[in-house]
Amino acid sequence: MGFARPALSFEPVALEFVTRYIWFLSMATAHIAKQAESDRRRTVVGAIVPLVAGAAIALAPVPHGLSTNAWRYFALFVAVMVGLVTEPIPPAAIGLIGVAVSAVTGLVRTSTSEAATWALSGFANSTVWLIFAAYMFALGYSKTGLGKRIALLMIRAIGRRTLGLGYAIAGADLILAPFMPSNTARSGGTLFPVIRNIPELLGSKPNSRTERKIGAYLLYTSLAVTCVTSSMFLTALAPNVLAAGLVSKTIHVTISWTDWFKGFAPVGIILLAIVPILLYKIYPPEIKEAPDAPRWAAEELRKMGGITRHEMTLLALVMVALALWIGGAKYVDATIAAILVVGAMVLLRVVTWDEILSNTSAWNVLVWFATLVTLASGLAETKFVDWVAQSLSPMVSGRGVITAMVLLVGAFFFLHYLFASVTAHTTALLPVFLVIAAKIPGASPVTWALLLAYPLGLMGILTPYGTGPSPIYYGCGYINGKDFWIFGLILGLLFFVVYGAIGVPWLASLKI
16 A cells, blocks of 8 residues: 555645545545445455555554644544445444544543543534434425425426436526525425435336436436535535635635625536536436426326325425525524424424434434544544645745645645535634635735635535535435445546636636
């Protein structure tokens, strides 16, 4: 393994190790994809690869400026992340083991009580519970038939072509994005429950041999476009607002809603136009045209009859959630609003408590994402993230402004492989990168601030844990883990290239 090389004393080694970390993920994905002989062999290999990856890093010399604990914790973190790719056991169990080992060994906090507090901190994360609530919304849509009804209405209107459905999903997300600062609420809580009903109506079921008929394409398209719209508006993602506040405090620059939109609009419009058709080509659905689908959908709607009382109740509750997410953000946290609506669903008998308890997918994702949030926070707490960011500073100083932009924004973007939360990424890295950027002549502070803030939404596509809606789509049973990593890297590179080629020159021309 290349990680065993001893040349670790110079500062740019941070970028080298991040690059190799991403390479480990790609290597693991490619290796497991070749193991088709038996489930047992895949399990054995899937268990060995993460252990080798972690051991290779742990046994390498500790880089200058980094503590031994931080280095060993990074080795454990890499082992867990590679394990999520190879999946020798369920991902939630891998995350749980990673957290437990970190706490027992005192890699993050040495005190037993403090280590326990840290290990369980992910279960107090608001995004984790918002993801769980989104699953309950999906349960309500499925049980009442409202999701099926809305899906049939969509098919009746524009269901002749699968690509048309892809663009319909993009348009729906774009309309909601300026008004919903939580992409988990927007995509996971509002769009996912509806889209999730479409594939099964056309014979595409999760965890079967029919996922690629249409379900995988529609659901991955939904996740990809929400990453684009999350960067498009200041109010489309909560960390965007957080970033604007950090920019004001760090370099004393104010970012307006208009400036934000104006600076990213060309990139956002291009990506929204590209993503559905690109995925249609590289992740193609088997069902491309269904000329009889609208007639079939109309007949199914006739069989369903008029809207029921439970459907009306759920629709009213969803509207309440939307109203709280859009207009009540100043008064009610998005997660609390969602949990309140879930409680109302039980109270009004839209779903039962036993049905909530038996929803294993929701509880599985809750455990999985809670442990990932905790593990990612450990990187910041051990000062590993600070070391990486500070080590990048000498690499951009003294270079031309365009080169510096590419290096700095690229590092900020792809370092998201180390985070299970855009909020954590923003809090940990943005102030450090802003300080580094402010020392580079050739661009205004506002330009630098926007350049670094725009990728916050886009970077969510990289991993199955990269942004709030990701675990929801990952856990739906339509997109397998290998595809998530491979297409996450492909779209991540596409987003970054388009952003660099179109967004940087455009933003520079605005002279904000």
